Amino acid sequence: MKPSFTKDPIKELVMTALTSEMMDLGLLQVQDTTVATLTTSSPMENETSCGEHILNYGHMEKMIIGVILTLLTFLTICGNLLVVMSVCFVKKLKQPSNYLIVSLAIADLSVAVAVMPFVSITDLIGGQWIFGRVFCNVFIAMDVMCCTASIMTLCVISVDRYMGITKPLTYPVRQSGRCMARMVVSVWLLSASITLPPLFGWAQNVNDGHVCLISQDLGYTVYSTAVAFYIPMSVMLFMYYRIYRAAKISAAKHTIAGFPRPRAGRGREEDVDDAEGGGGGRAGGGGSRSGVGADCVAAALKLQREVEECASFSRLLRSDRKNLSIFRREQKAAATLGVVVGAFSVCWLPFFLLSTARPFVCGVECSCVPLWLERTLLWLGYTNSLVNPFIYAFFNRDLRTTYHNLIRCRYRNINRKLSAASMHEALKLSEKPNVVV
Numbered sequence: 001m002k003p004s005f006t007k008d009p010i011k012e013l014v015m016t017a018l019t020s021e022m023m024d025l026g027l028l029q030v031q032d033t034t035v036a037t038l039t040t041s042s043p044m045e046n047e048t049s050c051g052e053h054i055l056n057y058g059h060m061e062k063m064i065i066g067v068i069l070t071l072l073t074f075l076t077i078c079g080n081l082l083v084v085m086s087v088c089f090v091k092k093l094k095q096p097s098n099y100l101i102v103s104l105a106i107a108d109l110s111v112a113v114a115v116m117p118f119v120s121i122t123d124l125i126g127g128q129w130i131f132g133r134v135f136c137n138v139f140i141a142m143d144v145m146c147c148t149a150s151i152m153t154l155c156v157i158s159v160d161r162y163m164g165i166t167k168p169l170t171y172p173v174r175q176s177g178r179c180m181a182r183m184v185v186s187v188w189l190l191s192a193s194i195t196l197p198p199l200f201g202w203a204q205n206v207n208d209g210h211v212c213l214i215s216q217d218l219g220y221t222v223y224s225t226a227v228a229f230y231i232p233m234s235v236m237l238f239m240y241y242r243i244y245r246a247a248k249i250s251a252a253k254h255t256i257a258g259f260p261r262p263r264a265g266r267g268r269e270e271d272v273d274d275a276e277g278g279g280g281g282r283a284g285g286g287g288s289r290s291g292v293g294a295d296c297v298a299a300a301l302k303l304q305r306e307v308e309e310c311a312s313f314s315r316l317l318r319s320d321r322k323n324l325s326i327f328r329r330e331q332k333a334a335a336t337l338g339v340v341v342g343a344f345s346v347c348w349l350p351f352f353l354l355s356t357a358r359p360f361v362c363g364v365e366c367s368c369v370p371l372w373l374e375r376t377l378l379w380l381g382y383t384n385s386l387v388n389p390f391i392y393a394f395f396n397r398d399l400r401t402t403y404h405n406l407i408r409c410r411y412r413n414i415n416r417k418l419s420a421a422s423m424h425e426a427l428k429l430s431e432k433p434n435v436v437v
Contacts, residue, residue: 076386100184101157216367
């Protein structure tokens with residue numbers, strides 16, 4: 001028997017070729033669909049899953065931004081190191097009131113060392129967080145604690161300056177090293193308390209592998225911004241207003257236009273005396289003895305009045321000399337605190353306004369603020385850590401002298417130079433008149 005074939009071999013070959021071709025086309029379509037899905041869902045090209053746009057910089061832009069951020073970080077480190085070294089190694093600057101200045105410098109130095117480098121790297125690569133989820137929480141805690149400590153130390157310094165101006169007699173007794181140490185520890189503990197809620201579950205930080213953002217919980221946002229910025233800023237503004245008002249009142253009290261002029265009624269009294277003397281001479285029939293006696297009495301009375309006025313003016317000068325130093329301290333404190341409050345407000349106010357409004361506008365899941373705007377305002381706030389050491393050095397002659405010697409590597413005899421500069425300044429002040437026009 002011959003075997004029977006139910007299918008034509010040629011038709012079978014054609015059908016097999018067509019089937020394999022269709023399968024290849026289907027596989028290619030599946031692959032194209034998969035690639036398209038991965039391309040559209042990849043957060044690395046344009047934006048992350050949280051909606052923050054990734055910044056794409058060119059080589060020149062990266063170089064310029066890197067140089068600027070590196071320079072800001074380096075200057076912040078150097079300036080605050082100068083403050084710490086000046087107070088720690090110069091005997092004249094080892095005063096309890098400068099403990100707050102050292103605390104401020106340490107907080108700003110911590111920002112420059114533990115925060116700024118990671119923000120710089122993140123900005124240079126376009127804004128993507130590459131340091132992992134665990135370190136994200138540590139980084140946010142360090143950022144919040146150091147910046148808050150810097151801001152709250154500025155607030156405590158303003159209160160300290162106000163107490164020193166308004167209570168010059170009792171304040172030195174209270175201004176002990178132990179009291180200042182307690183104030184510094186309290187500032188750092190309160191600053192650390194703001195970082196605890198995200199670490200213990202109250203408000204989780206936003207971190208999807210590409211974005212590291214502080215918690216956008218509404219309650220935590222209000223609490224953190226109020227304690228870290230709005231309350232300290234309100235206290236600083238109030239203290240500046242009180243110091244400015246005290247300086248203005250003191251200026252009105254201690255301003256002396258010159259030596260006291262004769263009173264308005266003095267000319268009339270002299271006219272009466274002269275008239276009496278003349279009358280006595282006429283009554284005496286023009287006798288020479290009675291005329292000379294009247295003139296002598298009038299001259300003696302006039303001299304006595306001038307001596308009394310000079311004595312009263314001398315007492316006024318002595319009392320004013322005691323208050324003159326307080327008046328100058330008030331003026332200096334008002335000027336210093338005014339510059340500090342102004343720089344602080346310019347640097348941090350835009351960032352905290354944005355941070356407060358962000359969860360109410362964008363929601364609690366992510367940020368809808370353009371990344372370039374957020375980073376610009378953040379670095380503007382970091383700039384406050386750079387300007388603080390130079391503000392206090394500008395208004396403090398001892399710090400300026402110490403900076404100058406440390407930069408020029410003249411470590412020896414710094415205390416002698418400061419003492420000599422203080423004596424020279426005291427001599428210059430003693431040569432100037434004690435009358436404030």
